[in-house]
Amino acid sequence: MxxxxxxxxxxEIDQIIRIPLNNPTHEDELIWAYNNNGSYIVKFGYHxxxxxxxxxxxxxxxxIIIQDTIQNKLWKQNIPPKQANLFWRILHSGMPVKSNxxxxxxxxEPLCPRCGKExxxxxxxxxxxxxxxxxxxxxxxxxxFHHMQHGNFIEWLKHQIRHxxxxxxxxxxxxxxxxxxxRNNLVFQNRDLPxxxxxxxxxxxxxxx
Numbered sequence: 001m002x003x004x005x006x007x008x009x010x011x012e013i014d015q016i017i018r019i020p021l022n023n024p025t026h027e028d029e030l031i032w033a034y035n036n037n038g039s040y041i042v043k044f045g046y047h048x049x050x051x052x053x054x055x056x057x058x059x060x061x062x063x064i065i066i067q068d069t070i071q072n073k074l075w076k077q078n079i080p081p082k083q084a085n086l087f088w089r090i091l092h093s094g095m096p097v098k099s100n101x102x103x104x105x106x107x108x109e110p111l112c113p114r115c116g117k118e119x120x121x122x123x124x125x126x127x128x129x130x131x132x133x134x135x136x137x138x139x140x141x142x143x144x145f146h147h148m149q150h151g152n153f154i155e156w157l158k159h160q161i162r163h164x165x166x167x168x169x170x171x172x173x174x175x176x177x178x179x180x181x182x183r184n185n186l187v188f189q190n191r192d193l194p195x196x197x198x199x200x201x202x203x204x205x206x207x208x209x
């Protein structure tokens with residue numbers, strides 16, 4: 001539970017501890033992920049290596065280098081593990097926003113729980129929703145997204161982590177966590193904090209850590 005509390009939000013912890021444990025009577029076995037029946041065949045291994053080589057040489061390897069730089073800077077931030085984990089999930093489009101849940105077959109009301117005007121995507125939640133825009137601008141970062149060329153939140157984050165200093169990235173990380181945490185309070189507990197309180201709690205969490 002200590003590990004869960006350090007890395008996840010309360011509602012995520014509740015879902016995790018509900019996951020049934022695997023049957024311990026069955027032994028683990030190795031499988032080959034690139035074949036439907038899980039068995040390894042030499043020709044499948046050869047094809048996989050060819051695919052990996054093509055991916056690594058795309059754009060003369062520049063995309064691989066950029067991705068490594070982003071990952072290294074992410075995990076070097078002096079922020080709580082749960083914030084780094086959330087940041088990592090956003091970069092990999094792994095957030096349980098409504099649009100992603102619907103792609104996984106979960107039927108629900110897709111609109112943003114705050115504005116009710118657009119489908120809740122990662123970009124809408126953190127960048128396009130009016131509430132989020134006012135939160136970013138009221139923070140010490142005074143971010144104004146409508147003045148920027150990035151129309152995608154993940155691409156904006158990648159640009160920031162490559163060019164901003166560490167302290168600015170730590171403030172971005174803690175504010176992202178504050179926005180996500182307040183969104184969950186609204187959805188699951190019907191509690192909506194004032195923007196000023198969300199910002200103050202986020203900055204205090206960073207300072208305390």
